[in-house]
Amino acid sequence: MDLRGFIKRCEEIGELKRITVEVDWNLEISHISKLNEEGCGPALLFENVKGYSSPVLTGAFGTPRRLSIAMGMSETYSMCDLSKEWMKFSLGKVIPAQEVSTGPVLENIDTAAAVNLEKFPVPKFYPLDGGRYIGTAVFLIIKDPDSGKENLGTYRMQMLDNQRCGVQILPGKRGERIMKKYKKMGQKMPAAAVIGCDPLLFMAGALQQEGVSQYDVVSTIRGEPTEYIISDFTGLPIPATAEIVLEGEIDPNNLQPEGPFGEYTGYYTDEIGKEIKKPCLEVKRVLHRDNAVLWATSVGRPVTDMHMLLAFTRNASLWTDLEHMRIPGIQSVYIPPESAGRFWAIASVTQSYPGHSAQVANAIIASTTGSYGIKGVIVVDDDIKADDIGRVLWAMSVRYDPLRDTEIIKRGRSTPLDPALDPNSSKLITSRILIDATTPYEWENKPVEITMDKEMLTKVQSRWQEYGF
Numbered sequence: 001m002d003l004r005g006f007i008k009r010c011e012e013i014g015e016l017k018r019i020t021v022e023v024d025w026n027l028e029i030s031h032i033s034k035l036n037e038e039g040c041g042p043a044l045l046f047e048n049v050k051g052y053s054s055p056v057l058t059g060a061f062g063t064p065r066r067l068s069i070a071m072g073m074s075e076t077y078s079m080c081d082l083s084k085e086w087m088k089f090s091l092g093k094v095i096p097a098q099e100v101s102t103g104p105v106l107e108n109i110d111t112a113a114a115v116n117l118e119k120f121p122v123p124k125f126y127p128l129d130g131g132r133y134i135g136t137a138v139f140l141i142i143k144d145p146d147s148g149k150e151n152l153g154t155y156r157m158q159m160l161d162n163q164r165c166g167v168q169i170l171p172g173k174r175g176e177r178i179m180k181k182y183k184k185m186g187q188k189m190p191a192a193a194v195i196g197c198d199p200l201l202f203m204a205g206a207l208q209q210e211g212v213s214q215y216d217v218v219s220t221i222r223g224e225p226t227e228y229i230i231s232d233f234t235g236l237p238i239p240a241t242a243e244i245v246l247e248g249e250i251d252p253n254n255l256q257p258e259g260p261f262g263e264y265t266g267y268y269t270d271e272i273g274k275e276i277k278k279p280c281l282e283v284k285r286v287l288h289r290d291n292a293v294l295w296a297t298s299v300g301r302p303v304t305d306m307h308m309l310l311a312f313t314r315n316a317s318l319w320t321d322l323e324h325m326r327i328p329g330i331q332s333v334y335i336p337p338e339s340a341g342r343f344w345a346i347a348s349v350t351q352s353y354p355g356h357s358a359q360v361a362n363a364i365i366a367s368t369t370g371s372y373g374i375k376g377v378i379v380v381d382d383d384i385k386a387d388d389i390g391r392v393l394w395a396m397s398v399r400y401d402p403l404r405d406t407e408i409i410k411r412g413r414s415t416p417l418d419p420a421l422d423p424n425s426s427k428l429i430t431s432r433i434l435i436d437a438t439t440p441y442e443w444e445n446k447p448v449e450i451t452m453d454k455e456m457l458t459k460v461q462s463r464w465q466e467y468g469f
């Protein structure tokens with residue numbers, strides 16, 4: 001599947017609307033998209049952007065139905081069940097990605113002075129944003145100089161001018177660790193930004209799983225090899241059916257002002273009024289398909305498709321982490337999109353020994369995904385599914401005793417984008433809360449829960465219409 005296949009499938013089942021009236025890239029596209037997403041509307045393809053002939057796609061992942069399409073499912077799964085499917089696939093036999101010699105991404109090749117990022121209908125999202133953002137549904141391909149392995153990472157990208165993009169690679173990310181290696185070697189880092197491709201590949205760019213090829217992960221989930229071309233310019237593997245690829249290099253010593261940008265937390269971070277410098281992609285060559293689709297996510301306060309995507313990918317990788325850790329009894333795991341897709345995690349467990357539920361909470365915090373930015377974990381018994389928020393609140397009301405069942409952890413890795421952290425601190429460390437909302441396994445006399453009489457229940461159900469309902 002490429003982005004066009006995804007668009008086609010969405011349109012066939014009424015999950016995509018084409019907007020044919022003229023719209024402005026300056027705030028109008030983003031504001032239409034935000035309002036549309038707040039009403040759980042379809043994905044939008046803006047075909048008539050003022051001053052441009054190529055389209056913009058937004059809202060691709062706004063509903064579990066569209067996430068299911070992206071995953072290749074014939075029916076609609078809940079986000080929790082979709083994450084489980086991803087987890088199951090990714091633990092299966094690895095299908096390697098495949099190198100090919102050509103693909104539609106090579107339909108247009110702009111080099112040197114012909115490179116002009118302004119040829120694409122790049123949106124500006126919010127009034128206080130520092131400029132137009134070309135990379136919201138984007139990932140950057142770089143290569144670890146030690147292992148020779150590629151790394152895909154999604155980092156927001158501002159169009160600084162028609163040949164340069166500011167790239168927000170946050171501290172501690174693999175992207176940053178790799179960039180530091182180039183800095184140490186005194187070299188510029190070759191990089192390629194991909195905008196528009198197989199939706200799963202974009203999701204994989206947000207995965208934090210260490211030591212796996214994201215191309216292979218997508219191939220394994222798709223059940224067929226993802227095709228890539230080795231660029232004769234950067235030597236990097238580029239998706240053969242990508243819409244737009246910006247190839248160039250990042251000089252680790254040349255940081256440029258980037259931002260502000262209205263983030264997925266619903267806030268600007270600490271950038272308003274301050275000049276904050278970030279890595280800069282100097283674009284030397286642009287590859288794009290004919291009539292390239294510029295894919296953008298919505299941003300701002302939850303819930304937008306960005307939160308659906310973040311919650312889904314983080315949930316899938318958290319669940320995969322827990323399976324790798326061989327924690328028994330886990331029934332479901334859920335990171336709610338409403339938690340900005342990343343700050344809270346809920347797990348449901350079948351307890352088999354005293355302390356089992358606490359082990360699950362600790363494992364979540366210790367996992368690769370959970371150790372980054374999760375502020376709260378709630379564990380519930382297996383009669384409650386992790387995404388059944390009403391029941392989770394019920395468990396927190398009737399099974400949870402704050403003094404007995406709460407652990408506060410003082411220091412853990414945070415995201416500097418968290419507006420709850422002291423703006424005068426480094427914003428790299430957060431505290432965490434672990435809430436055990438299960439009934440303690442070791443209690444001999446457990447509270448007796450009300451259940452209905454089975455025989456009467458069957459009888460009532462069979463007479464339901466007779467009662468006049």
Ligand SMILES: Cc1cc2nc3c(=O)[nH]c(=O)nc-3n(C[C@H](O)[C@H](O)[C@H](O)COP(=O)(O)O)c2cc1C
Pocket residue numbers: 136137151152153154155156168169170171173174175176205206207208297306309310
């Ligand atoms: C839509 C979207 C936007 C993101 N923006 C950023 C960003 O601007 N900077 C960043 O460091 N991480 C961002 N992330 C999270 C990273 O993609 C994620 O942490 C990923 O694992 C980074 O890759 P790396 O660990 O290989 O560096 C974003 C994720 C998504 C889904």
